[in-house]
Amino acid sequence: MKVTQGCFSFLPELTDDEIRLQVQYCIELGWAMAIEFTDDPHPRNPLWEMWDLPMFDIKDASAVVFEMNKCREAYPNHYIKVVGYDPSPHRQTTGLDFIVNRPAEEPGFRLDRTELNDRHIAYTVHAYAVDKPHGERYQANGSKGNGSK
Amino acid sequence: MTDAGSGSGRGFSIRSGSAPAPAAEENGADGGKETTDFGDELLPDDAQVDVQSEEAAVHTKEVLDRLDRELVGLVPVKQRIREIGDLLLVDRLRRRFGIESTRPTLHMSFTGSPGTGKTTVALRMAELLHRLGYLRKGHLVSVTRDDLVGQYIGHTAPKTKEVLKRAMGGVLFIDEAYYLYRQENERDYGQETIEILLQIMENERENLVVILAGYKDRMDQFFQSNPGMGSRIAHHINFPDYSLDELLQIALLMLEEQRYEFSPDAEKAFRDYLERRMQQPRFANARSVRNALERSRLRQAARIVANPSQKLNKGDLMRIEAEDILQSRVFDADEATKTNSTGDDPAAEPSWET
Numbered sequence: 001m002k003v004t005q006g007c008f009s010f011l012p013e014l015t016d017d018e019i020r021l022q023v024q025y026c027i028e029l030g031w032a033m034a035i036e037f038t039d040d041p042h043p044r045n046p047l048w049e050m051w052d053l054p055m056f057d058i059k060d061a062s063a064v065v066f067e068m069n070k071c072r073e074a075y076p077n078h079y080i081k082v083v084g085y086d087p088s089p090h091r092q093t094t095g096l097d098f099i100v101n102r103p104a105e106e107p108g109f110r111l112d113r114t115e116l117n118d119r120h121i122a123y124t125v126h127a128y129a130v131d132k133p134h135g136e137r138y139q140a141n142g143s144k145g146n147g148s149k
Numbered sequence: 150m151t152d153a154g155s156g157s158g159r160g161f162s163i164r165s166g167s168a169p170a171p172a173a174e175e176n177g178a179d180g181g182k183e184t185t186d187f188g189d190e191l192l193p194d195d196a197q198v199d200v201q202s203e204e205a206a207v208h209t210k211e212v213l214d215r216l217d218r219e220l221v222g223l224v225p226v227k228q229r230i231r232e233i234g235d236l237l238l239v240d241r242l243r244r245r246f247g248i249e250s251t252r253p254t255l256h257m258s259f260t261g262s263p264g265t266g267k268t269t270v271a272l273r274m275a276e277l278l279h280r281l282g283y284l285r286k287g288h289l290v291s292v293t294r295d296d297l298v299g300q301y302i303g304h305t306a307p308k309t310k311e312v313l314k315r316a317m318g319g320v321l322f323i324d325e326a327y328y329l330y331r332q333e334n335e336r337d338y339g340q341e342t343i344e345i346l347l348q349i350m351e352n353e354r355e356n357l358v359v360i361l362a363g364y365k366d367r368m369d370q371f372f373q374s375n376p377g378m379g380s381r382i383a384h385h386i387n388f389p390d391y392s393l394d395e396l397l398q399i400a401l402l403m404l405e406e407q408r409y410e411f412s413p414d415a416e417k418a419f420r421d422y423l424e425r426r427m428q429q430p431r432f433a434n435a436r437s438v439r440n441a442l443e444r445s446r447l448r449q450a451a452r453i454v455a456n457p458s459q460k461l462n463k464g465d466l467m468r469i470e471a472e473d474i475l476q477s478r479v480f481d482a483d484e485a486t487k488t489n490s491t492g493d494d495p496a497a498e499p500s501w502e503t
C-alpha cells in the first residue's frame with residue numbers, strides 16, 4: 001500500500017530533475033530546505049528524523065539533491081522527504097513537503113477497534129511495519145528497494 | 150565570509166556587484182535561461198549554426214568586453230578566460246547537435262601578488278560561466294580558511310559542507326587557499342577540509358566550480374604538498390604584477406568612478422608617488438593605489454575645510470591637486486632612507502599607512 005503523505009503523493013514518483021525544479025521553486029521563495037527520514041510512516045507522526053542540518057542560504061537546488069542522494073544511500077529502505085520551511089513572519093511553518101524515497105515493500109496499515117463503554121468504538125491506525133523494532137523495519141524479505149528509482 | 154554582492158573589498162573592479170542574472174532582453178531563444186538545457190529538440194545533422202548568433206544569444210561577448218574595459222593589463226589572464234569562453238561556446242554548439250562530450254573541468258587556481266584582481270576576475274568568471282550555461286546560478290561565495298576549517302573534532306566536516314552547499318550552482322572562491330594546509334601540524338583540521346573539497350570537486354563537477362587563490366610561491370608549495378588538489382585543477386592562471394603605466398591607468402579609472410579628477414600636476418605627482426611606493430615593502434598593486442587615492446581624498450577635504458571662506462565651484466570639489474599627494478609619507482620615507490640607512494624608522498607608522 002503506497003503511503004500518500006505530503007504533496008504530489010498521488011502522482012507518479014518525481015524524477016531527480018523534477019525534484020530539483022520543485023526545490024528550486026522553494027529556494028526562490030526564500031524558504032529553507034531540509035531532508036527528513038523515518039521508518040514510522042504513521043500519518044500522525046510529524047516528527048521525522050533530520051538528515052544533517054536544514055539548509056539556509058543556499059542558492060541552487062543541486063545542494064539539496066546532493067544531500068537527498070546521500071540520505072538515500074544511507075537509508076535506502078526508509079521514507080525520505082524534502083521539506084521546504086517558509087520563515088516568513090505570518091507563516092513560520094512547512095510550506096511544502098514531499099516524499100522522495102520509499103521502501104520497496106510497503107505493508108500498509110490495519111485498523112484496530114477498541115471497545116469502549118456503551119458500545120462506543122475507538123479506532124486506531126496501526127502500521128504493520130512498526131511491529132518490528134526501530135531500524136529493522138522494511139527489510140523482511142531482504143529487498144533492497146528504492147521506490148523512487 | 151562575503152557573498153559576491155557585499156563587495157568583499159578586494160581587487161579593484163570598477164563595478165563589483167554580484168554577477169547579475171542574464172539580461173532580460175529577449176535576444177534569442179536561449180537568452181535568459183536558468184538551466185543548462187536548450188529545450189528538448191536537438192538540431193538535425195544537416196542544420197547550420199554560427200558562433201556569432203550563439204554568442205549573441207548568451208551575451209558572453211558583453212562580459213568579456215567588460216572584462217577588457219574595466220580591468221587594466223592582465224593580458225595572459227584575459228587570454229585564458231577567452232579560451233575557456235571559446236571552449237564552452239563550442240561545447241554548447243556541439244550539444245545542440247547532440248554530440249556528447251564530458252563536461253570540461255573548470256576548477257581553477259589564481260595565483261598572484263595582492264591586489265592583482267584575482268577576486269574581481271573570479272566574479273567575472275562566475276558571470277561568464279553562468280551565461281554559457283555551465284553554472285546554474287553564477288553567484289560567487291568567497292571564503293577563507295576560517296569559514297571552512299573547524300575548531301574541534303567533528304566541527305570541520307559540517308562547516309565545510311555547509312559552505313560547499315551554499316556555493317553550489319556557483320563559484321566557490323577560496324582566498325589564501327594555502328592556509329588550508331599546515332605542514333607543521335599533522336593534526337590540523339585543514340587536512341579534513343581538503344579531503345572533502347577534493348571529493349566534492351570530483352563528484353559535483355557540474356554543480357560547482359572551485360577557484361583557489363593565493364600568492365604564487367605559497368600556492369606552488371601547497372600543490373606540491375597536495376598533489377591530488379593540483380591534478381584536479383585544470384587551469385592554473387598566474388596574475389602578473391602591474392606596470393607603472395597600468396597602475397596609473399587604474400588610478401584614473403578609480404577616480405573617474407568616484408567622480409574625482411587629477412590636476413595635471415597631481416597626475417605627475419601621483420606617478421612619482423607610485424614609483425616610490427612600488428619600491429617599498431608591502432606594495433599591494435591596485436589595492437595600494439586605491440588606498441593612496443582614499444588618503445588623497447582626505448587631504449583634499451582637509452585642504453578645502455582649512456580655508457572656509459573660499460568660494461568653491463564644482464571643479465574645485467572634484468579636483469585633487471598635487472599638494473594632496475605630495476604630503477604623503479612616501480616622500481618623507483624617501484628622505485629618511487637617505488639619512489637612516491635601514492630606512493626602517495621604528496617611530497614611523499607602519500608603511501602601509503603611507
